[in-house]
Amino acid sequence: MNKSTMYRIYKSEKTVSFRKTTEKWGGLSNMAKGYPxxxxxxPIQSSEILYQAxxxxxxxxIQKLIITNSNPFEAKKIARKYDALTRAGWExxxxxxxxxxVRVKLCQNWKPFFELLNATNEANIVEHSDKDIxxxxxxESDNSFYGINVLGRILxxxxxxxxxKGQDGFLIIPPLKIDRFDILGDPISIIRADKPDNSPIIPLF
Structure with missing residues (x-):
């Protein structure tokens, strides 16, 4: 087992956890609204919807069905319906x-998202899930968290x-160098903190 897939134990007193988007640390969730x-x-409503697309x-x-849904929970359900068509190399x-x-979320929502991340101080960040570890x-019963916690570790x-690096380190986010990193038939471009040109926003709703 490599380090990226090792299970870990996080003591609750040293941990910031999130489960519901309405809770104090809910904005750390990919499901959180308010980070367009x-x-x-x-326009895509949340990082979860982007991930599923x-x-x-x-x-x-299928991507259009996902990204035109403003509810990330429903968008995830739509994505799951087409599991058999998931891209090669997804795992x-x-x-x-x-x-x-997550980096795109920070790039385009620097002030609110960085403030939330920074407010966690040096605590461990854990997505509390009893189903997806x-x-x-x-x-756990001893008041700790147990899991691989990949999202928390990314955060x-x-x-x-x-x-x-500060905000200057997140002014642009390049696309991933993987095959067919596309959205609605076009390669995903460099992501910028502000709108890069005067091109109209494509209405999909």
């Missing part, structure tokens, strides 16, 4: 894609990078 994204001038670069029709690339989505970690890594 603009990808190729296409990235499963289907060869199926723009190998999904962590890199998730990391990219790959992305998150479950609560902690992003927090440290943001403190080190």
């Amino acid at each position: 994204l603009l990808i190729n001038n296409i 990235c499963r289907y670069p060869e199926h723009p029709d 190998e690339n999904r962590v890199s894609i998730m990391k990219w989505c 790959f992305w998150g970690a479950r609560k 902690m890594e992003t927090r440290e990078l943001a403190r080190k």
